[in-house]
Amino acid sequence: xxxxxxxxxxxxxxxxxxxxxxxxxxxxxxxxxxxxxxxxxxxxxxxxxxxxxxxxxxxxxxxxxxxxxxxxxxxxxxxxxxxxxxxx
Amino acid sequence: xxxxxxxxxxxxxxxxxxxxxxxxxxxxxxxxxxxxxxxxxxxxxxxxxxxxxxxxxxxxxxxxxxxxxxxxxxxxxxxxxxxxxxxxxxxxxxxxxxxxxxxxxxxxxxxxxxxxxxxxxxxxxxxxxxxxxxxxxxxxxxxxxxxxxxxxxxxxxxxxxxxxxxxxxxxxxxxxxxxxxxxxxxxxxxxxxxxxxxxxxxxxxxxxxxxxxxxxxxxxxxxxxxxxxxxxxxxxxxxxxxxxxxxxxxxxxxxxxxxxxxxxxxxxxxxxxxxxxxxxxxxxxxxxxxxxxxxxxxxxxxxxxxxxxxxxxxxxxxxxxxxxxxxxxxxxxxxxxxxxxxxxxxxxxxxxxxxxxxxxxxxxxxxxxxxxxxxxxxxxxxxxxxxxxxxxxxxxxxxxxxxxxxxxxxxxxxxxxxxxxxxxxxxxxxxxxxxxxxxxxxxxxxxxxxxxxxxxxxxxxxxxxxxxxxxxxxxxxxxxxxxxxxxxxxxxxxxxxxxxxxxxxxxxxxxxxxxxxxxxxxxxxxxxxxxxxxxxxxxxxxxxxxxxxxxxxxxxxxxxxxxxxxxxxxxxxxxxxxxxxxxxxxxxxxxxxxxxxxxxxxxxxxxxxxxxxxxxxxxxxxxxxxxxxxxxxxxxxxxxxxxxxxxxxxxxxxxxxxxxxxxxxxxxxxxxxxxxxxxxxxxxxxxxxxxxxxxxxxxxxxxxxxxxxxxxxxxxxxxxxxxxxxxxxxxxxxxxxxxxxxxxxxxxxxxxxxxxxxxxxxxxxxxxxxxxxxxxxxxxxxxxxxxxxxxxxxxxxxxxxxxxxxxxxxxxxxxxxxxxxxxxxxxxxxxxxxxxxxxxxxxxxxxxxxxxxxxxxxxxxxxxxxxxxxxxxxxxxxxxxxxxxxxxxxxxx
Numbered sequence: 008x009x010x011x012x013x014x015x016x017x018x019x020x021x022x023x024x025x026x027x028x029x030x031x032x033x034x035x036x037x038x039x040x041x042x043x044x045x046x047x048x049x050x051x052x053x054x055x056x057x058x059x060x061x062x063x064x065x066x067x068x069x070x071x072x073x074x075x076x077x078x079x080x081x082x083x084x085x086x087x088x089x090x091x092x093x094x095x
Numbered sequence: 096x097x098x099x100x101x102x103x104x105x106x107x108x109x110x111x112x113x114x115x116x117x118x119x120x121x122x123x124x125x126x127x128x129x130x131x132x133x134x135x136x137x138x139x140x141x142x143x144x145x146x147x148x149x150x151x152x153x154x155x156x157x158x159x160x161x162x163x164x165x166x167x168x169x170x171x172x173x174x175x176x177x178x179x180x181x182x183x184x185x186x187x188x189x190x191x192x193x194x195x196x197x198x199x200x201x202x203x204x205x206x207x208x209x210x211x212x213x214x215x216x217x218x219x220x221x222x223x224x225x226x227x228x229x230x231x232x233x234x235x236x237x238x239x240x241x242x243x244x245x246x247x248x249x250x251x252x253x254x255x256x257x258x259x260x261x262x263x264x265x266x267x268x269x270x271x272x273x274x275x276x277x278x279x280x281x282x283x284x285x286x287x288x289x290x291x292x293x294x295x296x297x298x299x300x301x302x303x304x305x306x307x308x309x310x311x312x313x314x315x316x317x318x319x320x321x322x323x324x325x326x327x328x329x330x331x332x333x334x335x336x337x338x339x340x341x342x343x344x345x346x347x348x349x350x351x352x353x354x355x356x357x358x359x360x361x362x363x364x365x366x367x368x369x370x371x372x373x374x375x376x377x378x379x380x381x382x383x384x385x386x387x388x389x390x391x392x393x394x395x396x397x398x399x400x401x402x403x404x405x406x407x408x409x410x411x412x413x414x415x416x417x418x419x420x421x422x423x424x425x426x427x428x429x430x431x432x433x434x435x436x437x438x439x440x441x442x443x444x445x446x447x448x449x450x451x452x453x454x455x456x457x458x459x460x461x462x463x464x465x466x467x468x469x470x471x472x473x474x475x476x477x478x479x480x481x482x483x484x485x486x487x488x489x490x491x492x493x494x495x496x497x498x499x500x501x502x503x504x505x506x507x508x509x510x511x512x513x514x515x516x517x518x519x520x521x522x523x524x525x526x527x528x529x530x531x532x533x534x535x536x537x538x539x540x541x542x543x544x545x546x547x548x549x550x551x552x553x554x555x556x557x558x559x560x561x562x563x564x565x566x567x568x569x570x571x572x573x574x575x576x577x578x579x580x581x582x583x584x585x586x587x588x589x590x591x592x593x594x595x596x597x598x599x600x601x602x603x604x605x606x607x608x609x610x611x612x613x614x615x616x617x618x619x620x621x622x623x624x625x626x627x628x629x630x631x632x633x634x635x636x637x638x639x640x641x642x643x644x645x646x647x648x649x650x651x652x653x654x655x656x657x658x659x660x661x662x663x664x665x666x667x668x669x670x671x672x673x674x675x676x677x678x679x680x681x682x683x684x685x686x687x688x689x690x691x692x693x694x695x696x697x698x699x700x701x702x703x704x705x706x707x708x709x710x711x712x713x714x715x716x717x718x719x720x721x722x723x724x725x726x727x728x729x730x731x732x733x734x735x736x737x738x739x740x741x742x743x744x745x746x747x748x749x750x751x752x753x754x755x756x757x758x759x760x761x762x763x764x765x766x767x768x769x770x771x772x773x774x775x776x777x778x779x780x781x782x783x784x785x786x787x788x789x790x791x792x793x794x795x796x797x798x799x800x801x802x803x804x805x806x807x808x809x810x811x812x813x814x815x816x817x818x819x820x821x822x823x824x825x826x827x828x829x830x831x832x833x834x835x836x837x838x839x840x841x842x843x844x845x846x847x848x849x850x851x852x853x854x855x856x857x858x859x860x861x862x863x864x865x866x867x868x869x870x871x872x873x874x875x876x877x878x879x880x881x882x883x884x885x886x887x888x889x890x891x892x893x894x895x896x897x898x899x900x901x902x903x904x905x906x907x908x909x910x911x912x913x914x915x916x917x918x919x920x921x922x923x924x925x926x927x928x929x930x931x932x933x934x935x936x937x938x939x940x941x942x943x944x945x946x947x948x949x950x951x952x953x954x955x956x957x958x959x960x961x962x963x964x965x966x967x968x969x970x971x972x973x974x975x976x977x978x979x980x981x982x983x984x985x986x987x988x
Contacts, residue, residue: 009180016178023170023341026163027334039330042319044163045387052173052380059177059373066369 012062015055022051102242102424109425110267110432116291117271117284124283133363135370141286141357142375143293145172145348146382147227147434148234151296151427153501154383156404158390162327165502167337169383171344173376179368182349183358185523187368189626190359193697194689197445198355198515204697205522205623206530207616213449215534216515219541220352221442221484223511226552228438228488229495230504231431234404235260236492238427241408261489268436268485269478285436286361292429297381299426303407304385306419307392311410318388325391339592343506346513346596352441353434360441404501435485443480451476452699470654495552507552510591514540517600521607526620532607540599548591646687647676649703654690662690769935773816777809819948823934826955833875833959840914840979841866843876844903847883851891859891864904870912872979878956882964885949886916886975894920908978911962917974923966931966 026047029039150168157165175182186201195201199220203213236257271285312318322328348354362368393406397413408427411419455472495504517540518533612620650659666677666686677683684704691700784802788794794802825831848861872879890901896919904915923931932954935947950964957964957977967974 012180016174016181019174019177023174024338026330026332027337029330041162041322041325041328041330041387044330045319045322048163048166048170049380049384052170052376055173055177056373056377056380059376063369063373 009066011058012066015058015062019051019055022054023048099239099243102239102421105421105425106428109428110263113288113291113432114267114270117288120287121284135364135367135374137286137290138357138362138364138367139371139374139378140290140293141361142354142371143296143378143382144289144353144357144433144437145351146293146296146379146430147505148231148427148431149227149501149505150382151300151430152234152238152404152407153230153505154386155390155393155406156402157502158327158386159394159403159406160502161336162329162331163387164332164336164340165386166383167340168344168502168505169379171341171346172348173379174341175345175348176372176375179372182520182523183368183372184365185626186349186359187362187365189523189623190362191365192626193622194692195697196360196448196693197441198350198352198519199445199449200692200697201355201359202515202518202522202533203449205619206518206528206533207613207619208697208701209530210449210453210699212530212533212537213445214453215537217442217445217449219514219537220445220512221487222545222549223508223514224352224438224442224484225487225491225508226495226504226511226549227508228435228485229492230501230508231435232257232260232264232488232492233504234427234501235431237402237405238408238424241405241412242424257489257492261485264432264435265439265482265485267432268439268481271436271440282361282440285440286357289357289433289437292433293378295429296426297378299422299429300382300385300407302419303411303423304389306411306414306416307385307389311392311396311414312388318391321395322387322391325394327387327390327394333586333589335589336586339586339589340506342596343509343513343592346516347509350512350515350519351438351508352445352512353438356437356441356444439481439484442484443477446480447473447476448699451480456699456703504552506588507549510548510588510595511541511544513592514544514595514599517596517603521603522620523623523626525607526617526624527607527612528603528620529607529610529612530616531610532603532605535606536599536601536603539602540595543595543598544591547594548587551587646684646704650687650691662687766934770820773935774813777812777816781806781809781813816948819952822952823948823955826952826959829959831959834877835873836876837871837873838876840870840872840879840905840912843880844883844914847880847887848903850884851887859894859899859901861887862900862902864902866903866905870905874960878960882953882956882977883914885953886977889949890916890918890920894918896920912979914977914979915974916977917969917972919972922968922970923973925968928966928968932964 026039026044029044154165154168157168189195190201193201193204195204199213199216202216203209206212239256239260271282271288308315308318312321349358389406389410390403393401393403393410397406397409401409408420408423411417411423452473455476514537517536518528521528522533647659647663650662654662663677666683670677670680670683688700688704691703784806788799788802788806844863844866852861887901887903890899894901898919900919902915902917904917906913906915932950934951953964962978965976965978967976
């Protein structure tokens with residue numbers, strides 16, 4: 008679940024960078040049509056929003072409750088994700 | 096066509112309406128009834144100030160000019176929101192933990208609360224945002240122009256219209272934003288007004304879009320066909336621009352001061368970020384949904400040469416839909432005003448906290464205690480800043496001529512603020528980032544941005560400087576602003592983005608690697624990077640010399656009397672006493688610094704408190720706090736070491752115990768086998784001779800007697816052996832009970848000699864020397880006699896001299912007495928010296944009938960009596976020395 012949340016932006020990035028491979032140095036008729044481009048870009052957008060929504064719902068309030076609970080009980084609040092540092 | 100007056104009236108009415116909403120929201124928040132004001136919906140809507148007039152008007156123009164490229168401006172932020180778990184969550188947590196008030200505050204706080212860094216970031220932000228503000232002014236003025244009617248004569252004077260629009264926006268912002276001081280208390284009114292405006296602009300754009308697609312375009316399917324047939328009907332996006340724009344938009348989304356304000360500062364609950372992670376991309380998607388259809392229909396229906404930036408407005412107007420056009424105008428107006436309000440507010444906070452306050456405090460040499468009411472200064476500086484920033488925007492608008500495309504102007508700002516990104520991300524993810532690195536990266540990136548992107552946008556084509564942009568300064572080609580290092584052919588925007596961000600990041604990383612952070616930086620760096628480990632402890636104050644009165648006076652000046660008093664009262668209550676002033680404990684000072692930081696920024700608050708507490712920014716305590724971290728690691732490793740040493744010791748002890756046990760077991764086995772051997776020999780002879788006796792009825796009486804006497808002898812030997820074993824075990828177990836009597840040593844010896852001679856086998860001369868000393872002892876004399884007897888019989892048995900002689904002498908040794916038993920027999924071999932006192936040790940197995948327990952028993956007896964027995968080899972004999980316990984050895988008078 009958490010991994011999905013972390014991966015989603017990377018997936019979105021890859022999908023949205025796909026248009027880089029669409030051909031532009033070809034005769035007018037062979038170019039990707041604008042309507043297809045619109046459908047693709049907005050399709051990815053809707054997909055990301057839906058997946059993000061579902062993940063966010065499934066995640067509930069877990070990531071925040073963890074830390075607040077720990078803090079309230081006075082225990083040393085460890086970061087709930089050990090690989091966070093890898094983000095740097 | 097609606098007259099200009101109606102338009103102005105509608106605008107003013109709309110503004111008044113917003114003002115009322117804001118006012119009412121602040122009242123509600125004050126009465127603690129505004130829970131819904133802090134809902135995730137409001138948070139998400141407030142993020143929509145990202146969509147300014149650029150989005151509302153400029154996106155369509157962008158689409159007309161460059162096709163789908165416009166959408167990258169929304170893809171970047173969508174990705175940032177979807178990636179909330181990586182960056183935004185961290186930023187929000189840091190913002191809360193450190194009470195960050197602005198992006199400049201964040202960067203300065205991260206790099207050791209550096210005021211230099213804060214003021215540089217502030218300056219950069221002000222310069223960077225200026226084109227953006229100009230963009231809003233331009234769009235509003237252009238919109239007015241459309242309504243005022245085409246043509247020069249009927250049009251309004253743009254100079255004055257622009258000026259009045261600026262003044263109006265300034266007034267609005269000042270009224271809205273600077274009524275309260277504490278930035279951390281957040282501008283509930285402003286936020287709710289922004290949320291309302293977000294709804295208005297979304298509804299307006301969707302309404303125009305629906306009208307275009309269904310009213311003019313004939314439904315989605317036909318619309319798609321029209322799009323494909325239009326001038327922008329093919330995918331002709333430059334890949335480099337596609338990537339660069341997405342990156343810049345994502346960076347700007349995080350770094351724009353106004354975005355930081357709503358994303359981090361105005362955030363009430365970290366959970367809202369989670370909801371906004373899908374809701375805000377949805378908002379952006381809806382905002383961009385109808386951009387291409389509007390652009391295509393505009394191109395199709397409007398006369399050539401119309402400004403595509405205003406299609407959203409002119410398209411409904413051209414179709415006679417004045418109501419829709421009015422709604423559209425309000426949408427654009429909302430976009431522009433909300434952006435201007437939040438952007439100038441955020442910048443004003445930064446300017447007053449990071450430029451005005453430090454200068455003001457320095458100017459007043461006496462510091463925070465003697466200066467006047469700081470609150471007035473802060474508020475005044477903020478109001479003046481708002482005016483100043485709007486004025487700058489207006490000037491930029493005038494200089495750039497008002498003819499540029501909206502998107503182009505916006506991009507200049509975006510690339511400018513994107514320069515904060517390396518310092519910001521490096522600061523929250525990399526502990527090695529240093530202030531020098533941040534300074535170097537920021538400055539370099541900003542200089543390149545200014546040189547290759549900002550300046551070309553404002554230099555008129557006919558000025559002297561224009562030559563610089565044509566051929567490079569002094570004709571040096573590789574310094575050409577839009578082809579640095581001689582690499583030409585890049586799009587100017589891509590050129591500026593790649594060079595500024597690459598060099599910025601490289602300088603930041605390189606300088607960070609080669610400089611050493613100050614203790615304060617290390618401290619803050621740890622706090623930022625490990626924000627999820629400890630969100631509550633920043634470096635604390637030692638309350639050396641601050642008095643509560645001084646602190647109170649200072650706090651009143653910043654927070655106001657009421658709030659300061661309630662803050663101090665609360666702290667006093669928490670400290671558990673009823674006085675009005677709390678004790679200046681470190682935790683209270685820390686709390687106070689954070690409260691003040693919310694008003695005047697971290698660096699200033701830190702400076703003010705340190706002025707009163709009376710120590711330099713970094714003290715021994717700070718160093719100790721830094722050291723603490725390493726100390727913890729050290730302590731941990733010490734603990735580990737101690738544990739391992741302990742374990743090693745235990746292992747050693749166990750090994751020793753094991754060796755002892757093994758040795759004991761070997762000893763026991765040896766003992767048992769020896770005992771059995773000793774027992775078996777006499778037993779065998781007893782058995783065989785008794786069998787002869789039983790079976791041999793015809794034995795001669797002489798043999799009979801001989802055999803019986805052998806059996807008797809062996810039985811005696813067995814008995815003796817068993818007696819000895821019993822003695823030994825009794826002594827070894829310490830169960831012996833000594834019969835203490837007082838008697839003379841000489842008597843005990845005489846008894847022993849008598850007994851020995853009675854059973855003596857060979858004649859042996861026994862000479863007694865020194866026994867005329869009348870030595871009395873309180874000891875067990877029977878046991879002592881047993882030792883003497885043993886030694887005498889041993890000498891009798893083993894002395895092989897022709898004329899055996901035993902000399903027994905009593906001698907003084909130190910405090911005590913020794914009895915020496917010296918014989919003239921052959922010396923015991925050296926190899927046997929160590930063994931003679933062991934059980935069953937016999938020097939010569941072939942001689943003697945003893946079991947070899949005698950000397951072992953003697954040793955045990957002497958140990959019980961408190962003395963000892965030892966062996967001294969002589970060249971021509973052997974000597975046993977019995978050392979009498981000297982405490983009891985009392986020489987008689």
